[in-house]
Amino acid sequence: MVAEQDARKSAEQRLKKKIEAQQVATTAELSKTVLLTFMGQRYIPSDVLAGRIDDQFSVEIGVRNSGPKAIKGIKVQLVFKNTFGEVISKMHLNIEQAIPPGGEYVWKGSRKINEFIDEDRHLMHLKDGQSSAEMQPTMVVYVDGSTIGNPDAT
Helix, strand or coil: CCHHHHHHHHHHCCCCHHHHHHHHHHHHHHHHHHEEHHHHHEEECCCHHEEECCCEEEEEEEEEEEECCCEEEEEEEEEEECCCCCCEEEEEECCCCCCCCCCCEEEEEEEEECCCCHHHHHCCCCCCCCCCEEEEECCCEEEEEEEEEECCCC
């Protein structure tokens, strides 16, 4: 019985190390393929006269295809942190834009803000210099249908 438990724990540890090594390799490959830069964010209050019923939070991200193949789309995890490094908000973005090798693209997106949700309220009051934005590509889909990464990465 003890030998079975030890064998199981050993197998679990090997699997964990294998998965972690794959994740490190995938992250390194994604970093060589895609360069992301955070261009900025802003809060856009609702304005019924302008046709905006809801408050919005918008972001702009610069993307460069540093790889040898044309990109069809990129999944990105965007994390905002406060001065103390605490996570304010985590967003998963889909950038569906063809980008040729060496090409660049500025992605603009927005989401609805609810002032009664703490996370959204923090986003409404973000000020330059009081927060940081960290981005990580989690998946790249190439025009030829091949992929790198994991669509469910967090």
